[in-house]
Amino acid sequence: MKKTLAALAVLGAFAGSAAAADVTLYGVVDYGFLYKHSESTEAKSGDTTKTDSLTLDSGVDSASRFGLKGTEDLGNGMKVGFKLENGFSADDGTLSQNGRLFGREASLSLYTDFGTFSFGRMGSLGSAAGTYDTVFLIGDAFDGGDGDVFGFATTDRYDNMVAYQSPKFAGLQVTAMYSFKEDTTKNVADGVDNTDYGAEGDFSSANRYAGLALTGEYGPAQFVAAYELLKYGYDPRSGQNHDRALEDKDGNIFYLGGNYDFGVTRVFAMGQYFDGLTSHGLVDKSPAVDSDGVKGYGLHLGTQTPISNGLLTVGAYYVDYEQDGVLANAQKEEGTYYGLAARYEYDLSKRTMLYVGAGYGQDSRDRLATDRDDEESQVTQAYVGLTHRF
Template identity: 30%
Template sequence: QAETSVTLYGLIDAGLVYQRGKVGRTDGARPQYGGDYQSRLSTGANQQSGSRWGLRGSEDLGDGLRAIFVLESGFSPTTGRSGQSDRLFGRQATLGLAHDAYGRIDLGRQKNVASNFLKGIDPFELDFLQATAGTAFSAANSVRYDNAILYHTPVWGGFQAAVGYSFEFDQDRTLPGAFENDEKNRAVTAGLRYASGPLEVALTYDQQFRHPSAPQPKQAILGAAYDLEVLKISAAYGYTKDGLLSGQDIDLVAGRNNPNTPARGTGTTNQDFTWKGLTVHSYLVGLSAPVGASGKVLGSYQRADPNKNLSATDVYSLGYLHDLSKRTNLYAFASYANRAAFVYGNKMTTVGVGLRHRF
């Protein structure tokens, strides 16, 4: 064993968060919380980035081939608990082979393509609680799949493609007695990215194959960002069918319109939701701009507009980052979500400040 081949790294993000919200008349959480405004101030974990510690390494096997691995453990710094449903390496656990000419293949638990390729297009980099573009674009909501194989091409003239498949994306959601492949919850993920000079464009497609009789949620996203140096602007459009791939869990609200009528959808629009025939059009416009040598301001507006008499969610977000060093920064952000989780009357304001440190 050569100890030198492995890098131990990590990130901790902790701060304070103020939340104030209201639960709409048809939201599933109304019986629990009532309809008045509720608010709280508490510690805020993982607002800008998920806290993690990890091990990663690379070994040169000759002829342009490398063995590569990442073991990345997510946790909450405010409770010390493991994240990702109490997985040890819940953020990523992959072993792979990379070749200069033929690309890279990774096997294990990992993020889908959309959650990687759209990170650079969302000014909030798919983070900051409800401000993430994942609120409107569920396939980019840091979706992670167990038992996945993901292939990335090399970068050719700025272009890179990726395609992946998960044999069983979460065993906790597998029905008892499932053995054969088509009895498992599977997923396909694919994307194409172009990045050159100031321009970045990403196109992704995700589809889940759930238990045989369940709807199969799918989403296509097209996003682009252009860096004018004084300002970086971005925009994205997404089309969703038959369900959300991974809803954004906004505290307080639940979202399901009618929990007693499964014909009106399964699950909660706040987390995991399928409904045969559901379509959602998602939009994002965003900007970010440097402020002085160590500051950066972020802003975005996103909308997810569903059919089926659900209401369109609007989210307005503003943030500020301030570097204390290369590895440490402060942040502050505010976000207002109206008709959160597709329910009229749901409102949620989130204001957070925090410190992020990488090692």
């Protein structure tokens, strides 16, 4: 009897605490059948490689996840809140984000009359993920592309983040973010673990991130203007002076976009300029070669149209890019990418929906100073799936 009373007392205390803190368990489980046809032609040999696959994948429409979030009222117009979000693959049960328990987000926020201050691991302004998904939520109909159809430069989720979001004033809002060290498990962007050299906390070799965005909302119209800085760390193992940065200059990404609701459809448009990137969705580099990195621009136009009990999303992407000495053999390359995607989501209930979609993307690349300078890759995708939210 005493044990029963003690257990009831503990449960009662926990329930009271949870109610006071307003804790919520939430999540998304997404399964989809994905067909993909890929075709690429090598620049030098002219050989064409084709692959076809049909898979059951997790997160075809929305990434599978679960999380805890909550707030507590501190009085005097102040609240504190937390968000712990885990990403996982629903088809095999494994953790996403390299096995992190709360890899999607782990943040603590302070809400005041002067704005919101957040600390922890969060998605950046241009990551199309998390609490501060600012750029692509407003400017991209798909909020970060549709599977393999995208082509834009993006940033990521980062550790050691500090974020500030101002109150809205005359429809305008400012969001600023800074990461003291993008990934606490690594020292430099080439993927070398801390254990290979130096001690943990060797911030002289840390990659840093900074972002600033101005957003506006005026009736049916929204816009975003944003800038992101990628400050590359130093690799103490490279160069005779042991102080060479990963790039000759920092990475920069500029965004300008928005959307307008015409009633029958919402139209999205966005432009992007980037330079000094160590990697891009269309081309990757090795930091072993000094260069100006990858630079170029991207354009997007899309729509979201309510049809029946669902939403039809259509988007087109165009990217023009170049890089100098950032691939094998230090060859300069120039290329263009274009993609087109469509998706229809049908609500079965407030929390469950069916979806179906298809897309096509093509990357045409010129390798300069080679005998055969044309390389082309294509991808065609089609999928159908089910998403449940709780």
